[in-house]
Amino acid sequence: MKHRASTRTTTRRTLGLLVITAAVAGIVHQTSVFSVGEVLRGDHRLTTAEKGGSLPGQVTVFDDQYPGVANLEPELLKALRQAATDAADDGVRFYVNSGWRSPEYQRKLLRDAVAKYGSEKEAARWVATPETSPHVSGNAVDIGRSDATAWLSENGARYGLCQIYANEPWHYELRPQAITDGCPPMYPDPSHDPRMRR
Numbered sequence: 079m080k081h082r083a084s085t086r087t088t089t090r091r092t093l094g095l096l097v098i099t100a101a102v103a104g105i106v107h108q109t110s111v112f113s114v115g116e117v118l119r120g121d122h123r124l125t126t127a128e129k130g131g132s133l134p135g136q137v138t139v140f141d142d143q144y145p146g147v148a149n150l151e152p153e154l155l156k157a158l159r160q161a162a163t164d165a166a167d168d169g170v171r172f173y174v175n176s177g178w179r180s181p182e183y184q185r186k187l188l189r190d191a192v193a194k195y196g197s198e199k200e201a202a203r204w205v206a207t208p209e210t211s212p213h214v215s216g217n218a219v220d221i222g223r224s225d226a227t228a229w230l231s232e233n234g235a236r237y238g239l240c241q242i243y244a245n246e247p248w249h250y251e252l253r254p255q256a257i258t259d260g261c262p263p264m265y266p267d268p269s270h271d272p273r274m275r276r
């Protein structure tokens with residue numbers, strides 16, 4: 079009897095060890111789906127929408143774990159970061175409401191705009207196509223909040239950062255010549271921009 083009891087205990091212990099081993103193996107296996115770099119950057123936590131350029135709230139120009147920020151043209155991003163660093167001295171923080179967008183994301187925004195404004199013509203005053211949007215090419219950024227756009231309106235030209243459309247005080251693009259010549263005149267809205275007529 080005594081011998082059997084001890085056998086049962088040993089079996090139970092072995093089973094327990096097996097369960098623990100399996101659990102550890104499971105965790106290790108799950109972790110190995112992501113590279114160390116991905117885990118450090120937090121890439122695996124990005125949603126499908128974020129991978130296409132959608133951004134959650136309160137993303138700054140320094141948050142390059144988001145493709146919407148990281149995929150901006152390097153010169154634009156550099157100018158934005160310089161400006162944001164100087165604006166911080168004035169107590170102003172730049173938030174990126176939208177930056178780089180995948181063609182699919184841009185298409186979705188255009189569909190939403192057509193539904194909202196009732197026609198393609200009216201939607202074109204606000205949202206470009208995937209073929210023409212400077213957001214898709216990584217050359218445009220929509221900045222918030224109003225204290226940031228007010229700061230940029232005053233100081234952006236020094237960094238080559240210019241508002242392009244009169245109806246979009248948040249939309250900025252890089253115009254390097256602005257550093258010496260000031261920003262070019264604005265278009266009333268995107269439908270007046272020759273780049274949109276392709």
Ligand SMILES: [Zn+2]
Nearest residue numbers: 218219220249
């Ligand atoms: Zn924009």
